[in-house]
Amino acid sequence: MSAWLLAAWYDLRDLSGISREITEWVASWGPEWLASAVSGAIGAIAILAVIGPTLMILIWTERKVIARLQVRYGPNRVGPRGLLQPVADAVKLILKEELVPRAADKWLFFLPPVLVFIPALLVWGVLPFGPHMQVADLNVGVLFLLAVSGTNVLAVFIAGWASNNKYALFGAMRVIAMTISYEIAMVLALLTVVFLTGTMSINGIVLWQQQEDLILIVLLPMTALTFLLGATAELNRTPMDIAEAESEIVAGYHTEYSGMRFGLFYAVELANTLVMSAFMATFFLGGWWLWGLDAWVPSWIILLAKTSLVYFVFIWLRGTLPRLRIDQLMAFCWKLLVPAGLLFVAIAAVEHTLLSEYAWDRTIALPVMAVINAAVTVAVIGAYARATGAGAHRASAGPRMARGRLGGLRAARQLAQAPSGGD
Amino acid sequence: MTIGLEHFLVLGALLFGVGLYVALAKRNAIGVLMGVELMLNAVNLTLVAFGRFVESEVALSTSVFVVFIIAVAAAEIAVGLALAMVVYRNRDTINVDRVNLLKW
Amino acid sequence: MDGVGHHLAFWSLAVITVGAALGILVSRNLIHAMVMLILSFIGVAGLYLLLSAEFIAVVQILVYVGAISVLMLFAILLTPRAARDNAETAMRYPGLILMGLVIAATVFVALETDWGAVREEPVTESARIIGQSLINEFVLPFEIAAVLLTAALVGAVALARRDDEDIDAHEQSLTLEGREDSGGSS
Numbered sequence: 001m002s003a004w005l006l007a008a009w010y011d012l013r014d015l016s017g018i019s020r021e022i023t024e025w026v027a028s029w030g031p032e033w034l035a036s037a038v039s040g041a042i043g044a045i046a047i048l049a050v051i052g053p054t055l056m057i058l059i060w061t062e063r064k065v066i067a068r069l070q071v072r073y074g075p076n077r078v079g080p081r082g083l084l085q086p087v088a089d090a091v092k093l094i095l096k097e098e099l100v101p102r103a104a105d106k107w108l109f110f111l112p113p114v115l116v117f118i119p120a121l122l123v124w125g126v127l128p129f130g131p132h133m134q135v136a137d138l139n140v141g142v143l144f145l146l147a148v149s150g151t152n153v154l155a156v157f158i159a160g161w162a163s164n165n166k167y168a169l170f171g172a173m174r175v176i177a178m179t180i181s182y183e184i185a186m187v188l189a190l191l192t193v194v195f196l197t198g199t200m201s202i203n204g205i206v207l208w209q210q211q212e213d214l215i216l217i218v219l220l221p222m223t224a225l226t227f228l229l230g231a232t233a234e235l236n237r238t239p240m241d242i243a244e245a246e247s248e249i250v251a252g253y254h255t256e257y258s259g260m261r262f263g264l265f266y267a268v269e270l271a272n273t274l275v276m277s278a279f280m281a282t283f284f285l286g287g288w289w290l291w292g293l294d295a296w297v298p299s300w301i302i303l304l305a306k307t308s309l310v311y312f313v314f315i316w317l318r319g320t321l322p323r324l325r326i327d328q329l330m331a332f333c334w335k336l337l338v339p340a341g342l343l344f345v346a347i348a349a350v351e352h353t354l355l356s357e358y359a360w361d362r363t364i365a366l367p368v369m370a371v372i373n374a375a376v377t378v379a380v381i382g383a384y385a386r387a388t389g390a391g392a393h394r395a396s397a398g399p400r401m402a403r404g405r406l407g408g409l410r411a412a413r414q415l416a417q418a419p420s421g422g423d
Numbered sequence: 424m425t426i427g428l429e430h431f432l433v434l435g436a437l438l439f440g441v442g443l444y445v446a447l448a449k450r451n452a453i454g455v456l457m458g459v460e461l462m463l464n465a466v467n468l469t470l471v472a473f474g475r476f477v478e479s480e481v482a483l484s485t486s487v488f489v490v491f492i493i494a495v496a497a498a499e500i501a502v503g504l505a506l507a508m509v510v511y512r513n514r515d516t517i518n519v520d521r522v523n524l525l526k527w
Numbered sequence: 528m529d530g531v532g533h534h535l536a537f538w539s540l541a542v543i544t545v546g547a548a549l550g551i552l553v554s555r556n557l558i559h560a561m562v563m564l565i566l567s568f569i570g571v572a573g574l575y576l577l578l579s580a581e582f583i584a585v586v587q588i589l590v591y592v593g594a595i596s597v598l599m600l601f602a603i604l605l606t607p608r609a610a611r612d613n614a615e616t617a618m619r620y621p622g623l624i625l626m627g628l629v630i631a632a633t634v635f636v637a638l639e640t641d642w643g644a645v646r647e648e649p650v651t652e653s654a655r656i657i658g659q660s661l662i663n664e665f666v667l668p669f670e671i672a673a674v675l676l677t678a679a680l681v682g683a684v685a686l687a688r689r690d691d692e693d694i695d696a697h698e699q700s701l702t703l704e705g706r707e708d709s710g711g712s713s
Contacts, residue, residue: 425529426529426533426534426537426577427645428642428645429637429638430537430541431574431578432633432634432637432638433634433637433638434541434544434545434574435633436629436630436633436634436637437545437548437630438544438545438548438567438571439629439630439633440626440627440629440630440633441545441548441549441551441552441626442548443622443625443626443629444552444619444622444623444625444626445548445551445552447616447618447619447621447622447625448615448616448618448619448622448623449613449614449615449616450614450615450616451557451606451611451613451614452606453557453599453602453603453606454557454560454613456599457551457560457561457564457599458551460564460591460595461548461551461564461567464567464568464571464591467571467583467587468571468574468575471575471578471580471583472578473642474578474580474650475578475579475580475646475649475650476642476645476646477642477643477645477646478643478645478646481660481664482650482656482660483650483653483656483657483660484660484664486580486582486583486653486656486657487657487660487661487665489580489583490583490586490657490661491668491672493586493587493590493591494590494672494675494676495672495675496595497590497594497595497676497679498675498676498678498679498680499679500595500598500599501598501679501680501683502679502682502683502686504598504599504601504602504683505682505683505684505686505687506686507602507606508602508605508606508686508687509686509687511605511606511607512689515607516607517606517607519616520616520617
């Protein structure tokens with residue numbers, strides 16, 4: 001790397017240098033409170049600068065990837081390959097008329113779009129983009145993430161209530177029941193991670209992974225799965241999107257919201273998906289650390305790559321799986337995720353004690369723990385599958401569908417040419 | 424004037440008083456429970472203020488007390504609301520003035 | 528705790544919290560009163576942050592705003608519409624007098640007492656210290672609190688559950704046909 005890139009404040013690998021320079025410059029001539037206010041403001045502006053353009057790209061990405069998964073092209077009219085589609089969406093939402101139902105509670109009707117935006121922005125503050133690149137390194141960061149995500153429930157309820165619409169209220173109730181159940185599963189998953197790493201600070205968890213040279217998904221597969229599924233439920237995405245099940249309850253809690261108010265709900269859902277992907281990447285895939293690569297490549301680019309990977313998994317789940325019914329959702333949470341989560345909390349506590357009290361050799365102890373955890377994961381999932389009769393239909397399976405080796409559009413053309421669809 | 428212990432104590436007293444009035448004067452049983460929650464919050468605030476400003480040998484024992492108060496408040500609200508729903512189911516009212524069968 | 532930041536934070540949070548508490552008094556609608564209560568919870572959480580009790584602040588948001596508020600909103604939903612007008616009982620004037628007396632007495636005691644040793648620096652890492660206290664000195668109350676929460680959970684579910692005969696009676700009262708034919712199904 002050439003010397004000018006590794007110099008002080010414009011080192012791309014540590015963007016906090018810029019913030020430090022500006023803060024010190026302000027502190028040199030102004031009062032101290034102005035300097036801390038400026039550093040806070042820089043953090044806030046940085047977050048908005050990250051979310052804004054990314055949302056635009058995400059709208060396009062999501063629709064294109066889902067379309068390709070469903071063997072169609074996706075938006076390709078507006079701009080080259082549909083790249084201006086987000087602009088078209090934004091313009092449409094801004095120009096739409098905002099209807100307020102006459103019997104709706106006026107004060108409470110205005111509140112939910114604002115109320116749902118606040119947690120979406122707040123959680124970005126505890127996400128570490130690099131070893132010193134965080135808006136706030138709270139030492140209760142994990143708990144802050146859980147607490148702030150939990151306030152989404154309130155916004156949903158007030159939205160459903162204030163619409164004065166039975167379908168909105170039903171939708172809101174279903175969403176709240178699902179959200180608080182999966183929130184418990186997520187709390188248990190993150191508690192497992194906190195027990196194993198011994199710290200509640202999110203940067204501390206990444207540093208633990210760096211110190212042990214291991215990403216947590218290898219060590220805690222069931223926990224990663226639980227977090228992924230809990231996040232899917234919190235974000236109201238398919239397969240758990242009973243909130244926006246258009247075929248069932250119109251549009252759930254945001255039925256009566258139109259125009260930019262609905263645009264806010266939509267934007268917040270995308271921003272929440274992005275931040276949950278980023279947190280999944282941080283907790284379980286190592287975050288900004290990648291086995292020493294962050295000395296060369298800026299750590300926020302590494303985090304971006306991992307976040308994109310997890311985001312793709314979210315879109316993949318959405319495009320592939322059918323929607324679950326509310327009783328199936330609740331059964332899945334309370335009968336698999338919560339008991340497995342409790343089991344893994346106990347296992348993680350035991351493993352952490354063994355690692356810290358007895359100081360065993362890490363290169364033997366960690367693979368052994370990984371194997372034991374993987375075995376318990378497979379056992380738990382297998383037991384649940386057998387108990388709910390998941391594999392029972394295989395004995396009576398009919399002829400298998402044609403499988404094009406390359407999938408997608410080519411498979412569709414193959415099916416069209418060979419209508420008998422043999423094996 | 425530095426923000427000191429007295430500021431937080433006065434604030435806690437104000438909140439406690441308002442919570443007391445809400446708990447005494449509301450006609451809806453759930454309104455009464457709102458007042459109770461406000462009183463508990465005021466007490467928690469006072470305790471945390473003491474933990475911050477006054478030296479003690481067991482560090483942050485007041486914060487531990489606050490954690491327990493929050494847990495007990497959650498339990499009490501759950502049971503209180505369940506009782507309110509049962510009263511509504513049996514008496515068809517949730518007005519605390521009407522639930523007076525045991526009045527002498 | 529000097530400095531512009533502290534003063535700004537304290538006074539704005541105090542105004543929000545007490546204002547929201549007074550809003551519970553004057554709201555004409557029970558749901559509005561509930562939203563005011565949630566606002567006062569958030570204000571108190573901000574005050575905890577000002578007192579460097581970040582663990583308690585986050586627990587306050589997690590438990591009060593995230594769970595207890597939702598529970599109370601659900602309960603308001605399941606109770607009659609007619610009672611949602613947040614009216615007051617006959618005890619309101621005695622209540623006002625009592626409120627004034629309690630506030631006056633407490634403020635007098637708070638301002639006149641010498642509270643002893645004053646700690647200037649806040650305790651950092653409150654989460655770790657609280658956790659260790661809970662496991663070392665206060666382990667018995669911790670376990671008893673766990674039993675209490677389980678008992679409250681089971682009790683609330685047992686209270687709010689409808690038995691089969693209640694469900695039948697409820698369904699019959701909802702439909703007119705249930706009253707006319709005898710022996711409806713289930």
